[in-house]
């Protein structure tokens with residue numbers, strides 16, 4: 461199955477922070493892949509805008525470097541790369557000063573789709589928005605794309621929303637959560653709402669519990685000081701895990717339309733119950749000999765007294781008709797056993813087993829893997845083949861997208877390239893609306909305030925483990941177990 465490429469209108473995409481790490485690793489390689497797929501119109505332009513003095517050629521060299529580092533060798537011959545670089549330009553601008561803005565105003569066209577990607581520190585968002593407006597660069601249809609973190613609590617998120625709202629309407633603001641750009645995440649909506657099979661079972665009567673895991677093997681080394689102001693709750697739960705939870709838990713929207721989908725997600729966030737302190741386990745990775753001499757979290761964070769969590773597990777409940785009584789267990793952490801992200805919907809036992817106390821019986825699980833190997837698996841029980849009576853065994857019905865979409869899975873667009881093309885198309889479905897972000901902070905803030913007031917210390921865990929022991933207890937005490945973290 462070859463994925464279809466739907467043409468987009470001509471555009472000018474200005475990447476503020478075009479020389480930064482995110483642009484190099486994700487945005488520019490993503491655009492190259494869209495170019496390769498034939499989705500970039502002939503007169504589309506990518507305009508890098510950052511602080512450093514540089515001409516078009518200098519920036520093209522940087523883009524060529526990024527492409528050679530992040531795109532497979534077979535996909536970047538000199539001729540293709542040269543054609544791609546023909547779309548690339550650069551303007552030196554200072555978000556906080558006046559330098560470069562008249563140059564940018566001269567270059568950016570008014571009669572094409574205008575998109576401004578704010579790939580810079582959030583502290584600069586207001587300056588960029590104001591200058592784009594004052595210099596008459598952004599037209600009434602212009603779109604801005606903003607990166608995480610979107611605030612660090614409700615107050616700062618509200619302030620950021622208010623700053624952007626001074627110059628752009630909500631329909632022009634694209635708040636990126638790259639988890640929503642993943643093929644699997646969108647497929648979750650297709651599986652739920654385009655099949656009759658799952659929806660009748662998708663509720664507390666039939667779903668025992670849901671597990672959402674985002675596990676990383678890396679620590680915070682290199683950006684420890686930044687991470688230490690954030691922690692797993694702010695960096696991962698408030699945004700990524702919350703968005704995944706919403707897609708699992710939301711009611712069917714009346715249409716696959718940006719506001720209809722986001723209205724339903726918002727209702728889920730508002731229905732989240734307060735989380736009790738003993739339903740949360742926070743952890744920090746240890747260092748030392750067991751870690752092969754690797755630094756501990758506090759060493760990485762350069763603060764021996766740090767109480768910031770590099771791991772969190774929590775039991776979350778949704779107070780509505782559909783989900784009352786079905787816990788959602790969330791966990792995410794760094795330096796864990798494997799890099800693996802998964803949503804598992806664990807169904808209940810059959811009401812009565814006609815096979816007696818048959819060994820081998822396991823509950824049905826719909827597992828949605830976000831990484832690695834995006835795909836979905838539904839485990840079902842069958843009879844173990846062969847003679848010897850009725851013994852049950854579990855087999856997976858595997859829906860691996862790599863196989864379904866192309867020989868090696870390289871046809872699956874990366875989250876960033878898909879989301880950028882959605883911006884150009886003007887489709888906000890996979891972007892967070894301002895009220896969603898604020899509602900998520902409104903739920904997160906009291907939890908953080910609670911552990912700060914109590915002076916809770918995170919529990920230690922060994923690198924390469926599945927997290928602190930107490931996190932096991934969080935599900936064991938409910939008679940359940942975590943799924944194994946594996947690649």
Ligand code: NAD
Nearest residue numbers: 477478479480481482510511554555556579580581607608
């Ligand atoms: P970076 O420090 O690598 O790059 C910052 C960029 O901003 C550079 O191009 C720099 O020239 C430009 N810049 C800085 N000050 C400027 C000014 N006054 N005027 C104009 N340009 C200026 O940062 P990054 O890692 O690329 O991150 C960019 C944004 O993306 C941040 O908001 C970050 O939180 C977010 N983000 C980054 C990642 C990542 O993996 N790097 C992931 C998620 C979100």
